[in-house]
């Protein structure tokens with residue numbers, strides 16, 4: 520059969536940032552950053568402390584507005600959209616800080632996260648249909664995150680690694696297409712790291728993933744593409760192999776002086 524154009528190709532770019540900038544007073548925390556997140560691809564953003572990685576995630580998720588530039592979500596201009604609107608459109612994010620309710624069970628945490636997807640200011644009652652949908656979404660998210668066996672446990676009793684898995688599960692419970700993950704490996708031991716990397720590998724097939732992470736070994740193993748930021752600017756954006764051998768990256772980020 521003759522070659523057929525891939526009909527999904529145009530829609531694989533789920534999130535596009537175009538020349539996005541953010542100033543804090545005189546500081547350009549993010550300075551003209553462009554990147555594309557595609558389904559099936561894990562895109563890591565690395566950089567030294569204060570390079571602008573978290574600010575970039577906040578700009579993409581809608582938590583703070585950009586000073587300049589545009590954000591496209593599923594092909595639509597989402598630059599002026601609030602964070603809840605972006606979440607409803609399929610943007611999920613995890614945080615560096617803990618967002619878990621420690622006195623609730625793992626399942627309840629996921630259910631609450633799933634319900635938040637439908638929350639609106641005027642919608643104070645929850646129809647049974649939505650409740651059932653939230654339950655189903657929570658169970659599916661727990662399964663994907665490998666936490667089904669822990670579902671009935673009090674979240675505060677989980678290990679550090681399991682809590683980070685739960686945060687991913689809570690993110691998945693909102694049925695996102697794009698995942699923005701802020702240091703999901705922070706504080707993890709070797710075994711927990713392996714489990715999380717395997718999970719990210721599985722999630723990649725259905726989602727576009729942006730990963731901000733300080734664990735360089737993990738990043739170079741799991742990323743399909745790496746963007747390197749220094750002082751708010753992108754100095755390289757390429758495959759892991761190309762980034763590793765990029766002279767500017769070696770000097771500016773990996774600490775080589777010659």
Ligand SMILES: Nc1ncnc2c1ncn2[C@@H]1O[C@H](COP(=O)(O)OP(=O)(O)OP(=O)(O)O)[C@@H](O)[C@H]1O
Pocket residue numbers: 543546548566567568569570571572573574575
């Ligand atoms: N709300 C804010 N007000 C003023 N300055 C800010 C604000 N948020 C971040 N900054 C500054 O913007 C710069 C980028 O910070 P950001 O947290 O995005 O960096 P980062 O790459 O995520 O760092 P880290 O790896 O340490 O988390 C830093 O100089 C930081 O002090």
